[in-house]
Amino acid sequence: MDKIIVKGGQELSGSVKVEGSKNAVLPILAASLLAAEGTSVLTNVPKLSDVSTLSKLLEYLGAEVSNEDNQVSINASSKLSSTAPYDLVSKMRASMLVMGPLLARNSECSVAMPGGCAIGSRPIEQHLKGFEKMGVEFKNQEGNILGKSDGRLKAANISLDFPSVGATQNLMMAASLADGTTHLENVAMEPEIEDLADYINSMGGNIQGAGTNHITIEGVSKLAGSRHEVIPDRIEAGTFMIAGAITRSEILVENVKTNHLTALISKLEEAGVQITEEGRNVRVTPSSHLKPITVKTMPHPGFPTDMQSQMMALLTTINGTSTITETIFENRFMHVNEFSHMNADIALEDNTAVIKGRQLQGARVKSTDLRAAAALILAGLVSEGYTVVTELRHLDRGYVDFHKKLKALGADIERTGDETAHKSAVTTR
Ligand SMILES: CC(=O)N[C@H]1[C@@H](OP(=O)(O)OP(=O)(O)OC[C@H]2O[C@@H](n3ccc(=O)[nH]c3=O)[C@H](O)[C@@H]2O)O[C@H](CO)[C@@H](O)[C@@H]1O
Numbered sequence: 001m002d003k004i005i006v007k008g009g010q011e012l013s014g015s016v017k018v019e020g021s022k023n024a025v026l027p028i029l030a031a032s033l034l035a036a037e038g039t040s041v042l043t044n045v046p047k048l049s050d051v052s053t054l055s056k057l058l059e060y061l062g063a064e065v066s067n068e069d070n071q072v073s074i075n076a077s078s079k080l081s082s083t084a085p086y087d088l089v090s091k092m093r094a095s096m097l098v099m100g101p102l103l104a105r106n107s108e109c110s111v112a113m114p115g116g117c118a119i120g121s122r123p124i125e126q127h128l129k130g131f132e133k134m135g136v137e138f139k140n141q142e143g144n145i146l147g148k149s150d151g152r153l154k155a156a157n158i159s160l161d162f163p164s165v166g167a168t169q170n171l172m173m174a175a176s177l178a179d180g181t182t183h184l185e186n187v188a189m190e191p192e193i194e195d196l197a198d199y200i201n202s203m204g205g206n207i208q209g210a211g212t213n214h215i216t217i218e219g220v221s222k223l224a225g226s227r228h229e230v231i232p233d234r235i236e237a238g239t240f241m242i243a244g245a246i247t248r249s250e251i252l253v254e255n256v257k258t259n260h261l262t263a264l265i266s267k268l269e270e271a272g273v274q275i276t277e278e279g280r281n282v283r284v285t286p287s288s289h290l291k292p293i294t295v296k297t298m299p300h301p302g303f304p305t306d307m308q309s310q311m312m313a314l315l316t317t318i319n320g321t322s323t324i325t326e327t328i329f330e331n332r333f334m335h336v337n338e339f340s341h342m343n344a345d346i347a348l349e350d351n352t353a354v355i356k357g358r359q360l361q362g363a364r365v366k367s368t369d370l371r372a373a374a375a376l377i378l379a380g381l382v383s384e385g386y387t388v389v390t391e392l393r394h395l396d397r398g399y400v401d402f403h404k405k406l407k408a409l410g411a412d413i414e415r416t417g418d419e420t421a422h423k424s425a426v427t428t429r
């Protein structure tokens with residue numbers, strides 16, 4: 001079994017470069033299906049397992065996809081299949097994002113329901129209700145959602161019950177080829193929504209207001225492939241900022257858009273970490289005595305749920321009592337149990353974690369989701385002794401060469417399938 005072994009206690013130094021954003025590129029890959037002519041060339045694409053999974057799904061649906069270094073080219077000009085099968089959809093929930101493009105191109109889709117996942121049940125009724133307003137009828141058939149409209153989708157006025165990122169993206173994609181002007185209200189305002197709108201507009205679409213809570217989409221009759229550079233990954237950037245903070249080390253994080261990270265930066269500053277913008281880079285300079293803080297996850301521009309577990313890792317090391325309240329996902333505290341194996345003092349009160357800082361101890365822990373994987377590794381950087389982190393398939397969904405980047409910063413970290421050399425030093429459970 002693949003595992004990462006970290007020996008705690010090393011100071012970090014130097015710089016680390018952030019990749020293109022996973023959560024931006026996944027909807028953009030799905031949106032490439034909207035182009036009935038031409039080839040899209042996406043650059044700054046991170047080499048992640050989620051990108052390969054979605055590329056396979058696009059190929060299954062009939063697109064030609066080629067990958068070279070950090071560039072992916074997609075030609076979706078052939079007639080597309082409308083069926084997204086369970087084995088591909090179940091690997092990654094973002095596969096649901098092909099619904100909008102398929103309904104727009106084919107007036108039908110059949111997408112397997114992937115069910116819940118480790119962080120919650122993650123229903124998609126906001127997507128379906130929006131599509132229904134655009135003229136789609138749905139039925140469930142043996143675990144698949146079948147959607148069908150009578151010809152071209154119709155523009156609609158849709159107000160989401162809450163700002164779902166995926167529903168905003170799916171409806172934006174569908175509306176971009178619909179008949180008329182769609183108004184989407186109470187939508188998500190994440191930077192990845194703006195990046196998707198920029199890509200669709202570069203294909204010939206007409207989307208205004210992305211990044212605000214009201215998006216207007218004038219449907220066009222066709223879209224064509226285009227070239228687009230994916231924005232930097234704000235969550236990977238934030239994860240490395242916490243790597244500097246947790247090790248009390250000064251590091252430079254390269255390729256960061258600080259305006260995508262305002263909530264995280266202000267919480268780090270409140271805790272005593274100095275964040276200095278240097279052109280496209282960010283210098284992280286923690287003070288030696290960090291202070292406890294209160295954090296609450298919120299839709300953007302609030303504190304991102306995807307940084308919650310990494311922030312928890314940091315707070316377990318700060319003297320005093322901090323709290324984190326999770327408001328986005330119903331079950332995104334699975335890592336608390338893993339942190340407690342590392343001697344962390346965390347009590348759960350409903351959706352709030354009360355964290356009292358103390359010295360962490362190395363232990364054998366398992367990644368419970370993608371961000372938890374990174375958070376446990378961060379905790380391992382400052383634990384006494386060795387930490388072994390397993391279930392790395394989660395990490396590989398969202399981080400490119402995570403252990404190599406930390407090693408280059410000075411961490412004592414290996415990734416291996418053989419832990420025998422370290423077994424005696426590691427607390428097993
Ligand atoms: C690939 C991608 O970009 N994933 C991100 C996206 O996920 P995703 O797009 O799935 O997140 P949503 O904003 O849709 O979901 C937020 C919450 O709303 C619930 N919900 C959502 C839709 C719906 O129809 N009904 C419903 O109840 C979900 O279960 C969840 O509890 O935004 C999340 C919130 O910032 C991030 O954590 C994920 O990293």
Ligand SMILES: C=C(OP(=O)(O)O)C(=O)O
Binds near residue numbers: 371
């Ligand atoms: C929850 C995440 O991703 P996904 O929505 O793809 O599961 C994440 O990136 O932290």
